Amino acid sequence: MSAELILHIITCNCFFLMAFVAWFNPGKVNVVANRWLGLFFAAVGCMVCNVVLFDAGLEGAYPRIVGFNELSRFALAPALYLSIVQFTTPGSKLKGADYLHFIPFTIFFLYMVPVLYFPNYQLIGGHISLPPKVNFVIGFLVRWSVNVQLLVYWVLAFNTLRRHRKHIQLIASDTVPVNLNWLKYLLLSIGGMLALFFASILFNIHLTPAGIAFGHLLGGLAIFYYSLAQKEIFPFEVSELKAINEVIVEVDAQVKPIKQRFADEQARQMRTKLESLMTAEKLYLDNELSLPQLAEAMGVSVHDLSFLLNEKIGLNFFQFVNAYRVEEAKQIMLSDKYKHLNILGIAYSAGFSSKTTFNTVFKTQVGMAPSEFMRRGKVDEGVLAGAERQH
Structure with a gap:
C-alpha cells in the first residue's frame, strides 16, 4: 500500500468525521451554518473517497459508488458558500431561492440516475446509449464546470467574508473570536488548489501525489481544530438580531439616511450621556461588550445608538x-x-x-x-x- 493511498484514506475518514461533528454540532453554535459546512465536508470526503478507489484500482469494482461520489462535486461549492452566508448574516434563514444554487447538482444527478439505479448502464466512457461525441462533450463540461463553479463561488464567499470583517466592527468591541479567520484560511487553501489545477492545465505544473495528499490532510486537521473552537457569531435575541441585520444593511449600503433619527440637540444630549456612562462605569472594561449591551445600558434602541456612533460621532x-x-x-x-x-x-x-x-x-x-x-x-x-x- 503506497504512502499516498494511506494518506488519502486518513484524509477521507477525517473529512467524514468533520462532517459528522459539524452536522450534530456538540457546541450548538451557528447551527444552520455548521450543517451547510457539514455538507461541504461530506462532499470533500466523497471526492477523496474516489481518489482512494482509483489509487487502489477499485473503480471498476464499485462504479456506482464512484458515480455517487462524483455527484458531490456539484454540491461542494454552493454548500460552502451558503455556510459562509449563514455564518455572516445575523438571524439568517434559508429561502427557497437558496436551493437554486443546486441546479447544476440536480442536472448532473438526472444524468447520473441510470448509472446509480440501472445495473446495465455504465459510466461516461463505457458502452452507453448516448453518441460518443455527446458523451465526450458532457465529460469535458463536467470536468471544467466543477472547477469554474468552485472558482465563482470562491469569489462570492471570499467577498462575503471580507464584508463580514467590516460588519462585526459595527456591533462587537472584540472581533477576534468572531472574525471567521479560520474560514478565510479554508478559502485560501481552496484558492491555492484551484490555482494549481489551472496552472497544471496552462503551464503543465504538477505536484507529487504524496505531497498533495499530505497537504489535504494537514489542511483538513487545521480546519477541524478551528471549527471545534468556534464561537457563536451573533449571540443575541431574535429582536436584536433583526435590528443588527438592519443596521448592517444600512451601513453596508453606504447611503446617508434620508431622515435623521433625532435632532442635533438630542444627539448632543445622548453623546454626553454615553461618554459619561463610559467614563463613570467603565463599561469598556468588559471585553465582550457589544452594541446591544451598550444600547441597553444607555436605554436606547440599537438603531439609535448605531446612528449616534456612525453618523454623529463618526466612529463605528x-x-x-x-x-x-x-x-x-x-x-x-x-x-x-x-x-x-x-x-x-x-x-x-x-x-x-x-x-x-x-x-x-x-x-x-x-x-x-x-x-x-x-x-x-x-x-x-x-x-x-x-x-x-x-x-
Whole structure:
C-alpha cells in the first residue's frame, strides 16, 4: 500500500468525521451554518473517497459508488458558500431561492440516475446509449464546470467574508473570536488548489501525489481544530438580531439616511450621556461588550445608538469602545501602580481580550506599539527626574 493511498484514506475518514461533528454540532453554535459546512465536508470526503478507489484500482469494482461520489462535486461549492452566508448574516434563514444554487447538482444527478439505479448502464466512457461525441462533450463540461463553479463561488464567499470583517466592527468591541479567520484560511487553501489545477492545465505544473495528499490532510486537521473552537457569531435575541441585520444593511449600503433619527440637540444630549456612562462605569472594561449591551445600558434602541456612533460621532462601535481602552492602557502604562504588569496584563486590564488586538488597535490610534510607548514613557520620566535633581 503506497504512502499516498494511506494518506488519502486518513484524509477521507477525517473529512467524514468533520462532517459528522459539524452536522450534530456538540457546541450548538451557528447551527444552520455548521450543517451547510457539514455538507461541504461530506462532499470533500466523497471526492477523496474516489481518489482512494482509483489509487487502489477499485473503480471498476464499485462504479456506482464512484458515480455517487462524483455527484458531490456539484454540491461542494454552493454548500460552502451558503455556510459562509449563514455564518455572516445575523438571524439568517434559508429561502427557497437558496436551493437554486443546486441546479447544476440536480442536472448532473438526472444524468447520473441510470448509472446509480440501472445495473446495465455504465459510466461516461463505457458502452452507453448516448453518441460518443455527446458523451465526450458532457465529460469535458463536467470536468471544467466543477472547477469554474468552485472558482465563482470562491469569489462570492471570499467577498462575503471580507464584508463580514467590516460588519462585526459595527456591533462587537472584540472581533477576534468572531472574525471567521479560520474560514478565510479554508478559502485560501481552496484558492491555492484551484490555482494549481489551472496552472497544471496552462503551464503543465504538477505536484507529487504524496505531497498533495499530505497537504489535504494537514489542511483538513487545521480546519477541524478551528471549527471545534468556534464561537457563536451573533449571540443575541431574535429582536436584536433583526435590528443588527438592519443596521448592517444600512451601513453596508453606504447611503446617508434620508431622515435623521433625532435632532442635533438630542444627539448632543445622548453623546454626553454615553461618554459619561463610559467614563463613570467603565463599561469598556468588559471585553465582550457589544452594541446591544451598550444600547441597553444607555436605554436606547440599537438603531439609535448605531446612528449616534456612525453618523454623529463618526466612529463605528469597535473604534469608539477601543478608543477608551487605549486611553485606559496608556494610563496603566504610565502608572507606578501597575509596573508589575507585562503587555498582556496591561491589555487585559484595559478591556482587551488578546495581545494581537491590543497591539493593532494601540498602534493605529497612538502611532506606535505599546512597548515603544512604555519605553518613551520611562525615558521621559528619567529626563524629568534628572531635571528635578539639577534644580
